[in-house]
Amino acid sequence: MNAPADPPFDLEQTDRLLSTTRAVRRRLDFDRDVPDQVIFDCIDLAEQAPTGGNDASRRWIVVREEHTKQRLGEIYARNGSFMTQVADRLDGTGHAKEEVFESSAYLVENFAKAPVLVIAAIWGIHDNSGRPGLFDSVIQAGWSFNLALRARGLGSTWTTLLNSSVDELADILAIPEGVTTIVTFPVAYTKGTDFNPAERRPAEQITYFDRWGFTRAQASTDGGTHLTDGQGVVAEVDIDAPPAKVWPVVSDITFPATAGTELVGADWQGEPGLGAVFTGHNKLGDMEWSLDNHVTAWEEGRVFEWSTIDPENPGGRWRFDILDQGTGSRLRFSMEIGSTNNLTVDMAAKSDTPAKVINSRRKMLRANMQRTVEAIKAAVDGPAD
Ligand SMILES: Cc1cc2nc3c(=O)[nH]c(=O)nc-3n(C[C@H](O)[C@H](O)[C@H](O)COP(=O)(O)O)c2cc1C
Structure with a gap:
């Protein structure tokens, strides 16, 4: 890559952060607690991301209670059961997606073990109007949250499986009508911090x-x-x-x-x-x-x-x-x-x-x-x- 002569940031570090923030599942350390302050810091950084109309309508739900995590874990396992089936089918075949399904199936079984589950939500309901709104006002913040985690030795995976059970989710977490949940992050410190860039199209x-x-x-x-x-x-x-x-x-x-x-x-x-x-x-x-x-x-x-x-x-x-x-x-x-x-x-x-x-x-x-x-x-x- 051609870097400018005098970049305002350390590009080696910045580019390493951007290129090695992976979907972490099997290397989440479920035995180490994650302090609230770390989550606050990462959300503060994530909130620097833009929103349509600059209307500051994102909300974050941090789930720590054991029995609440269990209930979310049950929904995740139910909605993700197909991942376990696919993983079983691909096991040992050398298929290009064998590893990702094996890893996804692991998360299906262990979702509730993450010390914290962080849900990014937003005030609003998707109306397909094309106006700046829901997903497009959360996704950039969600990714900044992941980058901030990675920079601190934590990791997560972008998960959406809970979104197909919004009524149950709203019931469990007392989410009011008019709010859309976009993504749930199982957050933990990672076992080791050496992650590699993935193969992507140039x-x-x-x-x-x-x-x-x-x-x-x-x-x-x-x-x-x-x-x-x-x-x-x-x-x-x-x-x-x-x-x-x-x-x-x-x-x-x-x-x-x-x-x-x-x-x-x-x-x-x-x-x-x-x-x-x-x-x-x-x-x-x-x-x-x-x-x-x-x-x-x-x-x-x-x-x-x-x-x-x-x-x-x-x-x-x-x-x-x-x-x-x-x-x-x-x-x-x-x-x-x-x-x-x-x-x-x-x-x-x-x-x-x-x-x-x-x-x-x-x-x-x-x-x-x-x-x-x-x-x-x-x-x-x-x-x-
Ligand atoms: C919109 C979106 C939804 C996703 N939903 C899930 C999910 O529900 N469960 C899961 O284990 N991974 C989920 N992923 C993670 C992808 O599977 C992951 O990014 C992909 O395997 C590539 O891994 P990498 O980012 O480490 O290269 C999702 C990713 C995106 C962008």
Whole structure:
């Protein structure tokens, strides 16, 4: 990360706090009490977060009484019983979500053991009006509360399972009508304080510049659109089927994936896999040509990436990612325009407004790539009802 020369905060510490504040469940220390003062301090810090209209309508309920915690724990266990079932099903399978469900199931069984349960609530009822209001006036404070806990050696998990039993919750805690509970934090000191950053998608993949789906592989030095910054395009679609069903279509190079040209055919030179080459035969009007594509990433069921012409200096880098969404898959089709991309580089070089050339090319690519992922979805899911 590029830090400013003279940042007003210690960025190493700040960034460590921001990147290692995890959902803590199995490492909550249920045997160590949490002083009220620590909770007050963390709430004071959390209250520095903004509210819509600056109307100071958040309220915090700290539950310490054993029998009250027990009652909340029973509701949590009832509402979270599906987590235990999923955890049992995933146990030992190596599934991507095995660990999170095992950890969640642990919390389902031990929720009431946390020394304190802290509920963040707000005056108001959600009316779907879109006006600044409930969730959007609590969430930022909730996260600040978590960060303040972490900085003091405590931890928690953002939990929402009690929210599906608001009447019972209101009854137990005497919450008046007109108040919405948003989140419940089981708070405790953590067993050890070494937590790691989680694996998340890098900013370059999920940040779009000026138009939906327009990516940039490198930060531009002046914020402008230059080919040297790896200008790209993304198209995504959700598919009802699991990755194993999506993969055969995604890795079928004869499937008519299109960048605006007609795919006449494609054949592998050797076995499909990392480092392999396949040749695509394209047609556009009267023009016909063949292009070698080098497979630069290949993970069955997950990733298929290829670079055109020269993998070290490609004309374009194309990539399919299949994300396991639990109930289905999200298919992401991305491409990055390379510096040897004849069409775009030539056109951009000859133009007074190269950014415009690049963007109109991206618009065309995005439309075609969106068509491609929709076609893959139709091939996997079958026609829409
Ligand atoms: C809106 C929201 C609701 C959540 N609800 C629950 C919950 O009821 N129970 C639970 O154990 N975790 C819950 N979580 C925690 C997520 O499962 C957790 O953030 C995720 O596993 C990622 O863990 P990490 O933040 O440590 O990377 C919730 C998180 C959010 C943002």
